[in-house]
Amino acid sequence: xxxxxxxxxxxxxxxxxxxxxxxxxxxxxxxxxxxxxxxxxxxxxxxxxxxxxxxxxxxxxxxxxxxxxxxxxxxxxxxxxxxxxxxxxxxxxxxxxxxxxxxxxxxxxxxxxxxxxxxxxxxxxxxxxxxxxxxxxxxxxxxxxxxxx
Amino acid sequence: xxxxxxxxxxxxxxxxxxxxxxxxxxxxxxxxxxxxxxxxxxxxxxxxxxxxxxxxxxxxxxxxxxxxxxxxxxxxxxxxxxxxxxxxxxxxxxxxxxxxxxxxxxxxxxxxxxxxxxxxxxxxxxxxxxxxxxxxxxxxxxxxxxxxx
Amino acid sequence: xxxxxxxxxxxxxxxxxxxxxxxxxxxxxxxxxxxxxxxxxxxxxxxxxxxxxxxxxxxxxxxxxxxxxxxxxxxxxxxxxxxxxxxxxxxxxxxxxxxxxxxxxxxxxxxxxxxxxxxxxxxxxxxxxxxxxxxxxxxxxxxxxxxxx
Numbered sequence: 001x002x003x004x005x006x007x008x009x010x011x012x013x014x015x016x017x018x019x020x021x022x023x024x025x026x027x028x029x030x031x032x033x034x035x036x037x038x039x040x041x042x043x044x045x046x047x048x049x050x051x052x053x054x055x056x057x058x059x060x061x062x063x064x065x066x067x068x069x070x071x072x073x074x075x076x077x078x079x080x081x082x083x084x085x086x087x088x089x090x091x092x093x094x095x096x097x098x099x100x101x102x103x104x105x106x107x108x109x110x111x112x113x114x115x116x117x118x119x120x121x122x123x124x125x126x127x128x129x130x131x132x133x134x135x136x137x138x139x140x141x142x143x144x145x146x147x148x149x
Numbered sequence: 150x151x152x153x154x155x156x157x158x159x160x161x162x163x164x165x166x167x168x169x170x171x172x173x174x175x176x177x178x179x180x181x182x183x184x185x186x187x188x189x190x191x192x193x194x195x196x197x198x199x200x201x202x203x204x205x206x207x208x209x210x211x212x213x214x215x216x217x218x219x220x221x222x223x224x225x226x227x228x229x230x231x232x233x234x235x236x237x238x239x240x241x242x243x244x245x246x247x248x249x250x251x252x253x254x255x256x257x258x259x260x261x262x263x264x265x266x267x268x269x270x271x272x273x274x275x276x277x278x279x280x281x282x283x284x285x286x287x288x289x290x291x292x293x294x295x296x297x298x
Numbered sequence: 299x300x301x302x303x304x305x306x307x308x309x310x311x312x313x314x315x316x317x318x319x320x321x322x323x324x325x326x327x328x329x330x331x332x333x334x335x336x337x338x339x340x341x342x343x344x345x346x347x348x349x350x351x352x353x354x355x356x357x358x359x360x361x362x363x364x365x366x367x368x369x370x371x372x373x374x375x376x377x378x379x380x381x382x383x384x385x386x387x388x389x390x391x392x393x394x395x396x397x398x399x400x401x402x403x404x405x406x407x408x409x410x411x412x413x414x415x416x417x418x419x420x421x422x423x424x425x426x427x428x429x430x431x432x433x434x435x436x437x438x439x440x441x442x443x444x445x446x447x
Contacts, residue, residue, distance in 0.1 A: 124207025273356025
């Protein structure tokens with residue numbers, strides 16, 4: 001039995017879980033890596049059955065997106081179009097030569113949000129989570145946190 | 150009266166609410182549908198007065214965005230520019246012929262986050278939530294979940 | 299001591315905190331303003347040590363993004379490329395003449411999500427939060443809310 005002191009903060013009532021840190025090794029300069037299973041594993045590990053799962057990449061030259069998990073041609077088309085919109089070789093001022101990767105990352109975003117019910121990520125039939133590498137190959141981090149609710 | 154057992158998980162303390170599932174029928178191949186009212190209705194139904202509302206589309210050829218709710222010309226301009234950036238008719242490899250819709254969806258994103266105070270979505274004066282159809286007409290799902298806090 | 303009545307809603311158990319409202323004065327028509335410190339201040343003020351921080355702009359002609367906080371040339375390149383993708387001067391129908399700002403805002407998005415551990419925003423080494431002004435100079439609002447978890 002546990003009786004909550006009147007001045008407790010929410011955290012002392014609820015406890016909390018540190019974010020899960022997942023390592024993703026990319027293998028090419030540009031590629032979309034399916035990380036759906038790794039995020040689902042983090043949900044299972046959290047023990048949360050209903051809530052909101054946030055995934056986040058602590059990088060500025062890769063992004064996260066949700067897209068088609070079936071025909072890989074969709075990812076080929078997406079990468080080609082992104083290259084057309086933000087060419088790797090352009091008159092950039094940033095000396096490291098990877099400005100295109102920074103811009104593509106901001107266009108896709110650094111985080112995705114997916115609902116959790118009955119301990120499982122809730123997707124549409126064709127959705128998966130992709131880490132979008134624009135300046136690899138690199139060892140990337142993928143951080144995951146699940147808020148119960 | 151209710152006394153919390155010491156080993157309760159947060160969920161058993163707080164309870165939880167399943168996500169709300171809303172059906173949106175789009176009527177054209179490409180259109181932006183204002184879904185602000187439907188999301189607000191889900192907030193009201195949740196009974197949460199203060200928290201964070203997440204909306205999510207379980208699809209890969211439509212997206213969600215927040216934009217101007219007054220002059221419809223803004224949406225006309227946005228659709229035209231997106232078409233210019235990611236043309237529907239291009240040399241795509243995906244056989245279904247809707248690669249442009251997949252790419253546009255990832256550029257806008259599949260989820261939006263809006264704060265809730267006093268039971269109401271907190272917007273700026275000109276903001277509304279739009280479901281952005283890029284491969285309609287279709288019957289779409291819009292999922293909503295509100296995290297109290 | 300405090301014993302929770304059986305029919306309490308989560309909010310009455312947990313209490314809640316209103317969102318923090320921060321004012322950001324932009325100085326140019328287009329600029330990226332580093333707001334990382336202001337968001338961190340809101341986290342400190344919330345007293346939450348572990349959770350998820352959401353930042354949101356209640357506007358339709360500015361956005362929020364996470365990107366490189368070191369070499370300012372990255373931001374120069376990003377602004378130039380966004381201008382190339384969505385030119386300010388184009389054949390738009392919206393009479394106010396700022397359609398490009400609306401479109402750029404939706405491409406970057408109106409919110410960012412960052413994890414909180416030990417009372418601090420958790421970033422990668424090179425990440426900062428930027429308010430992206432596309433139709434300034436204006437007095438902008440930046441809203442922040444932290445969900446414990």
